[in-house]
Amino acid sequence: MQKNVPNSVVTSDPIRLSETVALFEDMIRVLESGSYPKQTLGSLPGEPLTSLLQQCEKIAATPKTEAPALLVAFPGLPPLDLDWWRGHVPAMEFRRLSEPDGLYLSEAMVRTMQHDLAREGRELFLIATPFTLPSGFAFNPSRMRLLVCHPWRAYVAAGPALGLSLQDFCEVLSEHLQDLTTHNVLRYEDAANRQAVLIKILLGQESPPSPPAPTVVEPVDYFGGAPAYEQLCARLSYDPYRLIETDCLTYRAESTWLAxxxxxxxxxxxxxxxxxxxxxxxxxxxxxxxxxxxxxxxxxxxxxxxxxxxxxxxxxxxxxxxxxxxxxxxxxxxxxxxxxxxxxxxxxxxxxxxxxxxxxxxxxxxxxxxxxxxxxxxxxxxxxxxxxxxxxxxxxxxxxxGRPAKKSTGDHGHALLMSRLRDRPPEPMSRKRLMIEIGTTREDVPGQGSTRKLAQLCAELGIEFITVDMDPSNSRRARRMFKRLGLPFKAITAKGEDFLASHTAPIDYVFLDAYDFDHGNHSEQRQERYERYLGNRISDAECHQMHLDCARSLVRTLAEDGLICFDDTWTDFEGNWSAKGTTAMPFLLENGFEVIEARNRAALLGRKR
Structure with a gap:
């Protein structure tokens, strides 16, 4: 019997061999046992021995299916979308290992799909993220590609939807990458166009030379505190503080945002x-x-x-x-x-x-x-x-x-500083002058929008400009505005008093409009932002302390001819300063400053001459 089943076929696949052995054992029991009940014998196969041997040969000779090609891509990358592939590689069937509804493809399902596709002369190509790749999933290292992008992009695409902080997200992502990064790692930003990405993924090769895509470098809203993020950036050769974008390649939010x-x-x-x-x-x-x-x-x-x-x-x-x-x-x-x-x-x-x-x-x-x-x-x-x-x-x-245009309702305190600088432009000096705004614009509405107006004035007068706010959403909005207007300025997320305390270089102009005083009409959304980033709801005591801390730092760092513009502060009927300047204004006046002008519920101060 052995000569009818070639050794090369039987021994090449241990799984098929076990099936063949089981069939032979069944045949031996049928042939050698004469004590089975008739009803049992009637249920046994009736084919002759040669027919059973042919079945064994057919099972043993079935070619073993190779593990399918696999792409593991960072969240947010377009190749995770099946539509991205549609029509480009007809010989392949692209499927996600997991679907938005939570369904995972088991290895048995994968083998069945491969078998069905092989009959059509097509091949299965699986797609997953590091988060959706099942533990212990068998894949062929030579046919696996890891497509990465800047970790910040991956976090923006999936981190909030997963309820993870930047630190936790990068820790989990790094753990998932432990068994993957020894294989073919491709950086999405390094490709010039879709064709280049396709060639990299499918063949693991570089595409033919093409003109480099125009690139844009954008700042990242990251100011420390996530070592796992910095380690992952270093591991993948990214700058944790800068993003690279090209005109040809775009990112998309992960599908979890759609639910x-x-x-x-x-x-x-x-x-x-x-x-x-x-x-x-x-x-x-x-x-x-x-x-x-x-x-x-x-x-x-x-x-x-x-x-x-x-x-x-x-x-x-x-x-x-x-x-x-x-x-x-x-x-x-x-x-x-x-x-x-x-x-x-x-x-x-x-x-x-x-x-x-x-x-x-x-x-x-x-x-x-x-x-x-x-x-x-x-x-x-x-x-x-x-x-x-x-x-x-x-x-x-x-x-x-249909009627005369209304006059302006009047700007907030920033108009006081702007008017002074327009009337008396800063004198040239060996260094570039610096303006710092403490309290970035939250709502760009009539009479407000200080960040935009101060930034445009600084660009006009050749002054460096930095806006600082404790709310990262305000910082991101300011950065988008700077980018649209082509302004080379910085929006930093930090508590204003902490930023000024750590700043040692001379400051020429400061606009203080940060921690709100409690006037009783703040929206619940604003209160929630204070709780989220400062740990408390709006409080007059915290407001007064924050601005006093800022004032203490400015006594040390403000230039001799510098100006401080204090918004939302005024004197009451008894001549006492109130609102945001309740404690800071008296402190400044007692430490060598004087009021130059006060209007629009704001005060402009400079050092006494």
Missing amino acids: APQGGSAQISWFLPRVSMLLPDTSVRNVQALLPQIDSIVAAEAVPEALDALLSSLGGEQRALAMLLVAAHFIRKGEVLQALSLVTEALDETSSQAQGLTALASSLYLDMNRGALALDALTSGLRQSGLLAPPQIATLDEALA
Whole structure:
């Protein structure tokens, strides 16, 4: 019998060999045992011995299926989306090892799929993230690719959805990579285009030379405290403080962001018919794709972080569209300041040619009874053309409004500092002058928006500018604004008093507008931000202490001809300073400073001469 089953076939596969042996044992029992009951004998196979041997040969001769190709990619990378592959590699079937509904492909399921595809002359290609690769999953090292990106990108795409901090996310990710990084590691940012990515993944080779893609280096909102993140960046040769982007490659938020949490739904149904009327079909489809993500954002525990994570994964006009959708929700909820700020930023992201988006933004201004802002948005294209002089713009406003244009309601304290610097421009000196703003703009609304206005003035006068805030969402918003305006300035996330205490170089100008005083009308959302990042709700005692600590540092570091502008402070009927400057103003006046001017609920101080 042995000669009918070649050794090379039987011994090449121990799994097939065991099946063959089992069949032979069954045959031996049938042939040698004559004591079986008849009903048992009647149930045994009736084929002749030669037929059974042919079955054994067929089983043993079936070729062993090789482990499928496997791509393990960091969260947020486009190749995780099956649509990214569609139509590019017809000979392969691309499947995720896990689906959004939690279904995992078992190894038995994988083998069945491979067998079925082999009949069609096609091959199975599996896709997973380090988080969704089953423990102990068997793969062929030579056919496995690890596609990585900057760890910050991976965190933004999946970390908030997983409920992990940056430190915890990178610790878990590093653990998952222990058994993978000895294999083919590919950096997504190193590819020039989709074709290059395909060649790297499928063949593990470099693509033919092509012109390098234009790159942009962006700062990362990271200021220490996550050693696992820094170690992972070093391991993969990334700068933890800088991102590299190319025009050809984009990132996307992980699919987990698409699942709306229970109990939270964006109140924007009233706004959607307007969207359908004003935007082209392609943009309407973008809205449809954004709706589940908007639902997730407004239901999140930390709405600003969830929104920033989404915005970081979108392009310019789609980013503006997402802001308008969230603004519509805030309007319905009665949170007008947040809505105003989002509409203003959305317009900054919108080109003058995107008339539909401009009209949508203007309509939201009108929903908030901000007719002048709506008018300014609708005429922004003409204003930006440079064809109109200020008197002509005023005439345009008057004609469209049907009445004389209203005068400005007056800016906050930053107008005091700006007016002084315009009237008395800084004298040249050997070093570059520095302005620091403590308290980055939260809501870019009329009369406020100090960060933008001070930054533009500093660019005009050749002054270095740094804005500091304890809320990372405010810092990210400022960085987006700096990027849009082409301003080379910094937005730093830190407590203002800590930043000034650690700053040793001379400071020329300071605008203090940070910790709020308790006037009794702060929104719950603002209170929650204080609890999240400072550990307490807004308190007058904390407000006074914070500004006093800032004042103590400025006595040491402010230049001799420097200026301090204190916002939200004034004297009461008895002449005592109140609000934010309750303790800081008397301290400065007792330590060599004098009030130069006080108006707009603000005070401008300099050293006594």
